Amino acid sequence: MIKYLKYIIPHEIFQRLTIIYYKKKKIYIGKNIDLVSSKLEKNCRLAANSSIRYSALGKYSSIGRNSKVNSAKIGKFCSISWDCTIGAVPHNMNNMSINSFPYKKRLGFIEKDIEFPIQEVELGNDVWVGANSVIINGVKIGHGAVVGAGAVVTKNIPPYAIVAGVPAKIIKYRFSEEIINELLEIEWWNCNDVFLKKNLELFQKKLTKEALIEFKENLKEVNNGIQD
DSSP, X not given: OHHHHTTTXXXXXXXXXXXXXXXXXXXXXXXXXXXXXXXXXXXXXXXXXXXXXXXXXXXTOEEOTTOEEESEXXXXXXXXXXXXEEEEOOOOTTSSOOSSTTTOGGGTXXXXXXXXXXXXXXXXXXXXXOTTOEEETTOEEOTTOEEOTTOEEOSOBOTTEEEXXXXXXXXXXXXXXXXXXXXXXXXXXXXXXXXXXXXXXXXXXXXXHHHHHHHHHHHHHHHTTSOO
8 A cells, every 4th residue: 555655745755654654564674774765675775875766675685874876776685884875876978078968857948857777787696786886777796706895896807706906807706606506496485485495504614515415405305395
């Protein structure tokens, strides 16, 4: 029902109601949050002064303080640090001016805003974005990838890659190609909370091939109905 209220009540009031709604669902929401037309799954965390607009945030994912997320689909178990910008819109450098005066009514040159389609950013599951990073709109970041602090991401990032720099470049991968393929196959982030809790020790130590085999065996038992 709450999604229909935005059409009949002022924006500020609707935003407050949305925040109250999510807080009741045990989602942590800090002070001075700008939350507009976004979907949050369980146990998300929005730190103080963050902005999330026209986006979706998967379960157990967090947004750090002062970070801005616009038109993004963020997976489960993602960690976005502080002062990040996700969905930054570039200016058109091929036009005579990079200023927005030819497109924005508020600047007095036109009678109606000219809108341009915004490409959505996509973050897979278990992605870590370091502090002060910028991700340009339209970029796709694969599962398990790491974006180093201060990076500017302008191109797609493959799963489990570690990138850094301006513009961001691949430094290395978190695991071997064999282990990465196994992780992409099992998709542990889709496991239910009960199973993850039973296998928590495997997440609390360095990932080895043996640990991954153990996890897969436990998952197979669940799928075969041996465990509840």
